[in-house]
Amino acid sequence: MARSALVLALMACVALLPSGTLAKFWYGEKKDYDTIIGVRGAWVRTYMETEKVWTRGRPAKAVGVEMSKALFDNIEKVPRQQMTVPPPINFNLDGFEVILAMPDQQQAHSFSKVRINYNKGGHPLAGVYDVDHFDVHFDWDPQPVWDTMFNLTTGPDGPCEGVTPDKYSRVFEPLPKQCFPPDHTQAGQLEWGHGSHLFPLKAPEFNPPRRFNQTLIFGTWGGQVRFVEPMAATSWLKSKAVTGPGSKGVFFSIANPAYYPDDRYVAGRYGYIWSNQKTLKFELRSMRRAAVGCKYNPRLGWAGFRPPIGTPNTVEVTFSPVELCPFPTPDTWKPAA
Template identity: 25%
Template sequence: MIPKTTFRAAFLAGLALSPLALHAQGIEFGPSLPLGDGSVRAYAETGADGAATRIGIEMTEAAVASLGHDMVFVTVPLPEAALDAGYDHVSLDWMPHGHAPGDLFGVPHFDVHFYLFSEAERLAIDPADPRFMEKAGNRPSAELMPPNFVPPPELDPIPAMGEHWVDATDPVFAGQPFEAVMIYGAWDGEMIFVEPMVTRDLLASRRGFGGSVGQPARVAEAVALPNAWSVSFDAERGVHVVSIDALEARVPGDGAGSPETN
């Protein structure tokens, strides 16, 4: 078993050498969309077999620097390789005042949701649904979530998002300032998104950040889930990159994922 700290150090060393194309055979991009005074687009790195090994978004420096005091929500289309990996779209949310719990996440940051189901299904997570709280209470088995990820202590469904599960071992819950964390989403018994959250201050610093994440014991649907995640800056192209990395193809009945990150 490789300790998380060792995995993170090795992974970030790789990012320093190649922020976008770490071990990639090819890169596919989605369409570029306006964001503030700049733009955002999604991408997927692929291996020799054409399968996605890394999926992320890149935001231009001008985009990140220009966003103001109003919340911004952008649905970012994914390229074909990311769709084949089981993802549907990215919901990029700019939270200029942070969000609850304010003592943890009350600073300006981006929520980068990689959704596993359609935008229509996401928007149907609506308090107007008479089964809204019932669906929130139908939490998935812990086996369908990575190790150490736990739901809110009380039902806390967010419209058009779902419930947010957090890594109970993340240093932010031991008092370390929030710079970036990994979150998983759930709704009506299923995992529905993978979400790095990253502060604008971290992006502005241009520092690399990230780490490993364990695999669930099992999956309900075929999907490629990350063994790592990262935040980086590509100085040559002037873009901030937020990604889920080292994707591992999973199918129902395959058992636990890679042992080195569990």
């Protein structure tokens, strides 16, 4: 066996060792782009970091996505798909998405998969997110749960921004207020395959409105928070704020809801790390178990209704006819018994 092959085999064995081992990094699914873009060493993968001696059942120190510099530097060579968003948005989307499984150590984290998007020219909200950037969606639910709403095999299945009227209404179900991230608002748009996004109104890009450097948003459908999504502009990821000498990464706090609907791990911080200028990491850390308690409380009420047309800091997609594609409002919302 060649020396390089032996080293790779040993690394694979270490990553699969059971609890109590000296393993520090556990790797999930990897996507190689060498032959796709003709650049050697272009890849992206998921990972989990644990203590050097990890006991099964203890939370991970961090989970994330690691991208080689070769892929980052040549990201625009990856084939992209184009889509035009009709009036009143009038936006040309140009990007690609790759879905990767997270490391299968569910006792240490609760994330099933990650969806990585590169958006050439960005996406709505115009004037805020319309710059070249990455979106990294960390999904709690496994794919079969997502398939009940957005089936990747069959594709869009209805006239309401790609879903049936019933699913459209489900996407915009409100959440008990204690389970809604503080100081966030619904984006006012259904994005097929994702659901509805929640914008952080206290983030720098909204005070005053301007093009963002980095941020974190949440995603919902069916009356639950389904994913957490760090976003970062390509130009900012190249700046000294992230790449400065001796940088150990740039991290920010996450404004989690006070409660979640089930027992899961959530992250307290997110950030970006250039590891020896060879790989870029999009990372969640400070993992903890969420407080559970999403039973409706009349004293607190509901949060997260689809905002009325004309609300500031929303996408305002209106090309789905209201009479065909209804959505819950404070006056009409009646949760299932």
